[in-house]
Amino acid sequence: MTCTELIEYLSQYIDQELDTELEKAAQEHLASCHNCSIALDTTKKTITLGRLALAKPLTGVKREKLYSQLQQVFAQQTETGS
Ligand SMILES: [Zn+2]
Numbered sequence: 001m002t003c004t005e006l007i008e009y010l011s012q013y014i015d016q017e018l019d020t021e022l023e024k025a026a027q028e029h030l031a032s033c034h035n036c037s038i039a040l041d042t043t044k045k046t047i048t049l050g051r052l053a054l055a056k057p058l059t060g061v062k063r064e065k066l067y068s069q070l071q072q073v074f075a076q077q078t079e080t081g082s
Contacts, residue, residue, distance in 0.1 A: 001029040006036050010043055042077045046070065 006029050012018050013026045030037045049070055053063075 001025040003029075003033060003036055006030070006033070007039060010040060011047075014040070014044055014047060039077070042073055045073055049073070 006013075006026055009018060009022060009026055013023065016023070018026060030040060049066060053066055
């Protein structure tokens with residue numbers, strides 16, 4: 001599996017929607033590819049924060065905190081990608 005393929009399957013991988021074969025290939029790639037394991041980590045965090053944001057209405061303060069956390073995650077992703 002290539003990095004491009006892995007990124008394509010990433011959200012399905014996190015949701016455990018991949019076929020056994022693909023999931024195995026993804027796991028093998030993640031074990032050997034540092035960039036993709038970071039991408040997986042970042043995407044997981046982003047999805048978790050996103051789900052939290054959708055799950056319940058937030059007060060203004062909490063929402064601002066969440067956005068700043070999301071911005072940090074994206075900033076980190078940009079840094080590691082360069
Ligand atoms: Zn990769």
